[in-house]
Amino acid sequence: MASARAASRPLIPGALSVALAAGLAATVALRASFGGERTLMIVVAVVAGAVGVIVVAGAVAAGWSTSIGWGIGLLAAEYAVCVLGEGSGIDLAAPLVGALLVITAEVAYTSCDWRRPHAVNAAAELRRWLRLAGVVAFGALIGLGALALTSVAGGESPAGLVVGGGCAVALVALVVVLHRQ
Amino acid sequence: MTWAPTPRLLAYPWLVAALLVAAIAAGRPELAAAAAPLTVLLLVGLAMSRRPRPLRSRISVSPQRVVEGDTVTVTAEIALPAELEVVEVGLPLPSGFQLLGPANPAAVRRDHGAAHSLVFTVRPVRWGAFSLGDLHVRGYDDFRLRRFEMRLPGEMAVRVYPRSDRLRTLIRPARAHVYAGSRVAAQKGEGIEFADVRPYVTGDRIRSVNWRASARRGDLWVNQRHPERNVDVVLLLDTFTHLGPTGASTLEQMVRGAASLASAWLRDRDRVGVIGFGGTLRWLEVGGGTRHAYQLVDALLDTQVVFSYAWKGIDLIPVRLLPPHALIVGVTPLLDQRVVTALLDLRGRGFDLAVIELSPTPHVEEAGSETEALAQRVWLLDREVMRSRFLRAGAAVVSWSEGDTLEPVVAEVELWRRRARLRGH
Numbered sequence A: 001m002a003s004a005r006a007a008s009r010p011l012i013p014g015a016l017s018v019a020l021a022a023g024l025a026a027t028v029a030l031r032a033s034f035g036g037e038r039t040l041m042i043v044v045a046v047v048a049g050a051v052g053v054i055v056v057a058g059a060v061a062a063g064w065s066t067s068i069g070w071g072i073g074l075l076a077a078e079y080a081v082c083v084l085g086e087g088s089g090i091d092l093a094a095p096l097v098g099a100l101l102v103i104t105a106e107v108a109y110t111s112c113d114w115r116r117p118h119a120v121n122a123a124a125e126l127r128r129w130l131r132l133a134g135v136v137a138f139g140a141l142i143g144l145g146a147l148a149l150t151s152v153a154g155g156e157s158p159a160g161l162v163v164g165g166g167c168a169v170a171l172v173a174l175v176v177v178l179h180r181q
Numbered sequence B: 001m002t003w004a005p006t007p008r009l010l011a012y013p014w015l016v017a018a019l020l021v022a023a024i025a026a027g028r029p030e031l032a033a034a035a036a037p038l039t040v041l042l043l044v045g046l047a048m049s050r051r052p053r054p055l056r057s058r059i060s061v062s063p064q065r066v067v068e069g070d071t072v073t074v075t076a077e078i079a080l081p082a083e084l085e086v087v088e089v090g091l092p093l094p095s096g097f098q099l100l101g102p103a104n105p106a107a108v109r110r111d112h113g114a115a116h117s118l119v120f121t122v123r124p125v126r127w128g129a130f131s132l133g134d135l136h137v138r139g140y141d142d143f144r145l146r147r148f149e150m151r152l153p154g155e156m157a158v159r160v161y162p163r164s165d166r167l168r169t170l171i172r173p174a175r176a177h178v179y180a181g182s183r184v185a186a187q188k189g190e191g192i193e194f195a196d197v198r199p200y201v202t203g204d205r206i207r208s209v210n211w212r213a214s215a216r217r218g219d220l221w222v223n224q225r226h227p228e229r230n231v232d233v234v235l236l237l238d239t240f241t242h243l244g245p246t247g248a249s250t251l252e253q254m255v256r257g258a259a260s261l262a263s264a265w266l267r268d269r270d271r272v273g274v275i276g277f278g279g280t281l282r283w284l285e286v287g288g289g290t291r292h293a294y295q296l297v298d299a300l301l302d303t304q305v306v307f308s309y310a311w312k313g314i315d316l317i318p319v320r321l322l323p324p325h326a327l328i329v330g331v332t333p334l335l336d337q338r339v340v341t342a343l344l345d346l347r348g349r350g351f352d353l354a355v356i357e358l359s360p361t362p363h364v365e366e367a368g369s370e371t372e373a374l375a376q377r378v379w380l381l382d383r384e385v386m387r388s389r390f391l392r393a394g395a396a397v398v399s400w401s402e403g404d405t406l407e408p409v410v411a412e413v414e415l416w417r418r419r420a421r422l423r424g425h
Helices: A013-033 A040-063 A067-086 A093-115 A122-153 A158-181 B007-026 B027-049 B211-217 B251-269 B291-299 B337-348 B370-392 B407-423
Strands: B002-005 B056-062 B066-067 B071-078 B084-089 B097-101 B106-109 B116-124 B128-132 B135-140 B147-154 B156-161 B182-185 B193-199 B220-226 B234-237 B271-278 B281-287 B327-332 B352-358 B395-399
Touching: A013 A040, A013 A067, A040 A093, A067 A093, A067 B007, A067 B027, A067 B352, A093 B007, A093 B027, A093 B116, A122 B027, A122 B106, A158 B027, A158 B234, B002 B007, B002 B106, B007 B027, B027 B291, B071 B084, B071 B135, B084 B251, B106 B116, B106 B370, B116 B128, B156 B291, B211 B220, B234 B251, B234 B281, B234 B337, B251 B271, B251 B291, B251 B327, B251 B352, B281 B291, B337 B352, B352 B370, B352 B407, B370 B395, B395 B407
Parallel strands: B066 B156, B234 B271, B234 B327, B327 B352, B352 B395
Antiparallel strands: B002 B147, B056 B071, B071 B116, B084 B106, B084 B135, B097 B116, B128 B156, B135 B147, B193 B220, B271 B281
8 A cells, every 4th residue: 555644734735825825915015016196006906915815714714625716816816906007017027926826726725625534645745746836837937938028029019919819719728628628 | 436627627717717818908918927827737737637447446344243342344455547646545434433544534546557455444333234345536637627536336234243241140030931941940840959849649750759758757758849941031122212422322231231131041042032112113022042142133233212202101012022921121221201101011010020220320411500400319319219119019120330241230130139039029
């Protein structure tokens, strides 16, 4: 039989996910400058971030894994509002924010998985996290590359919009096709 | 077998779609860049996710007939398909079973097609008939986007017999049956135990002549002996109500006690029957022998409390269940008035009766206030009055507390009955 250890406590990943969510929300809110005039956007961003952290914390505390997506969505919305309020400059930290969103979600989901009777194979679990880290890092690099490409191409153009839109639709379609398979 | 999306797969595509739409609508590439890690995770995860083939397994449960406190092992040989790296295997335990090891559920990892042997050791803490051996398996794909669940059928019936004390003393019925057995009957006849001498009459065997008495009296006198007979015993089990936690309730104590008494009587070639007197009436007619012993234990395993408001008296008990001259042993916590009345009715109709009271007092919470303490005292006095009614009627009542052995209780019943006989009750 493979090595198995007693059911792990969900407290550690739960606390870690809440800390990650809170840190991400605070960092995003503090990094945003908004030019000092967009008070409403600041309020919206902070509220979205705070509610996102509360939703993640509540989901982790109650074991409602389906609510984690909403919490992560709110954290992403906070970032989106902050980006919209930033003006014309490109935020190169966007892929890092995306990576942190994924890591926060995965840690929160793990906490929920560990709330019910479960067994953990330490080696398999470590491999899963290494695999996840690799994929997320690769995704962040792609995001960074896309940002670099955008900054080199410069400005908004109808052609760029069409290409970007087409890529987005293709990606979503690919996800749907893979999901259905 | 189920192969279903996890909450991750239900949330991530919407997040990706929302970020990409926002990026296009607002013309902000950062939002698309923020969606990139999640998008890559989804694409790679879904591309690698393959529906697993069913697991190959062989499950065995051994032994399938045990006594309370013994151990039962559930052994599973599981071979994982290539699509699953690790699975969690859980054994659903029926109430009344305790897991001794390993952790439940346990993780099983794939080992290049070789089957893993997983052994769960459980201990039954309560008698009864149980189904055991079904295993639940849960696994995930590489990125936990889809969950695999299946049930490995291995269900087998495990019969857990009550732990029984070996009794050296038994309650001696007032009157024996006509069949040969191990009990010295009160009547006089052919037997081993000396009873009396009487004058010789034609037809008496010469070997019965008591030569010493004949020489002293100048006439022929013969010995009379007590014959060895068997007895009929009916165990009347009170299934109206029970008190206490699982594993130590009065119901479980009652069945253990009944099993001990029945096996002791059956060992001595007596005939034993059982009546479950409660919300539903269940019975096994008096009988003897090995086959009957198994039937009786199986009947005891099915004993359960069925709640009922309906008044029930002994008129509901079929007459054939109560043979004439049978000893009736009531095993009851004396909590329900219907049983008390039924037992007193039986005594009133001339049946030989003894009552083993399953003491409910250890299961009663301590009084928290003066009023509760007063109520408890009144209740205890009421029980004393009830016991005295039995004693006045000539039926022994002895209290038996959970955790104590049955032997001294039976001895006390027998002592009371011997004294009552001497008093000419």
